[in-house]
Amino acid sequence: MSVFEGNKASKTINGSVILEDLTLTISQGERVAITGENGSGKSTLLKLIAGIYENTSGEVKRAHLEKGYVPEHFPETIKLKLQEYLMLVGKMSGKSKEELTSEISEYAKLFNVTEFLHTPLKNCSKGTKQKAGIIQALLKEPDVLLMDEPLTGLDDKAQTELLTQLQSLQKNQTVIFTAHESYLIDAFAERVLQIKSGRLVYDSTKLNQEKVRIIKATVPTREYISGIQAMSKKWHGESLVELTVSANESDRVLTLLLKQGCSIIEVSEKR
Numbered sequence: 001m002s003v004f005e006g007n008k009a010s011k012t013i014n015g016s017v018i019l020e021d022l023t024l025t026i027s028q029g030e031r032v033a034i035t036g037e038n039g040s041g042k043s044t045l046l047k048l049i050a051g052i053y054e055n056t057s058g059e060v061k062r063a064h065l066e067k068g069y070v071p072e073h074f075p076e077t078i079k080l081k082l083q084e085y086l087m088l089v090g091k092m093s094g095k096s097k098e099e100l101t102s103e104i105s106e107y108a109k110l111f112n113v114t115e116f117l118h119t120p121l122k123n124c125s126k127g128t129k130q131k132a133g134i135i136q137a138l139l140k141e142p143d144v145l146l147m148d149e150p151l152t153g154l155d156d157k158a159q160t161e162l163l164t165q166l167q168s169l170q171k172n173q174t175v176i177f178t179a180h181e182s183y184l185i186d187a188f189a190e191r192v193l194q195i196k197s198g199r200l201v202y203d204s205t206k207l208n209q210e211k212v213r214i215i216k217a218t219v220p221t222r223e224y225i226s227g228i229q230a231m232s233k234k235w236h237g238e239s240l241v242e243l244t245v246s247a248n249e250s251d252r253v254l255t256l257l258l259k260q261g262c263s264i265i266e267v268s269e270k271r
């Protein structure tokens, strides 16, 4: 089942194109990281997936699932105490006071914030606010958890702690998050999307599915193949090179290599 399907979807805000020509499917149970430089459009994509933003062109389909959204910045001015805030948010999902009290106490233990339950949120540390943002989303028991830069601004200890807590969440839950930290992405994401100037430029799933060929060749000098495009070029000594190319491109690359006077040693296929 797809959580989100975008087909050539774009998002324009105040006349500026923020996301362009986005074709993407996210299935239930996936753990997806959205990466990219500052201002590339990660948060906008997350909001489009969450349904906070609507596309301005193309098509978008979202499954009718419960979503929990963790914003990048927790509102600074909330006067409520942590417990009061979580009770208020939790009530909106129709749970009884007893149910909520016990769930909040469990999450507070898991996220190590029990001692701050009666502290006004505006006096809590950045890390505690970040955890409050995650707990309020989890109280909704979401099928899809969306987090905008969950680790930003946390110190190393808080980052490791939060990562461990996230890893203990249900395995079948869909988790989609934006992040810069490669260790979070490596430890938690099964799929990585990269956004550049509002366009999806990399999807690890697609790359894994795409058939690739490995061409080993000896070349007279390295310059001979400097103009040949490949997914990767790995040198073994001065003259033996291993090129990874898309299966569709391999005939063209082989012809170019032969024209340059290179000798083909081996061509193998890899999925």
Ligand SMILES: Nc1ncnc2c1ncn2[C@@H]1O[C@H](COP(=O)(O)OP(=O)(O)OP(=O)(O)O)[C@@H](O)[C@H]1O
Pocket: 013, 014, 016, 018, 036, 037, 038, 039, 040, 041, 042, 043, 044, 045, 178
């Ligand atoms: N509501 C808005 N109005 C106008 N421009 C916006 C709005 N939201 C986002 N943008 C612009 O869209 C671009 C992408 O913003 P977005 O927040 O999605 O990027 P990001 O990749 O999440 O950045 P960061 O890593 O800095 O959080 C930026 O140039 C931003 O200024």
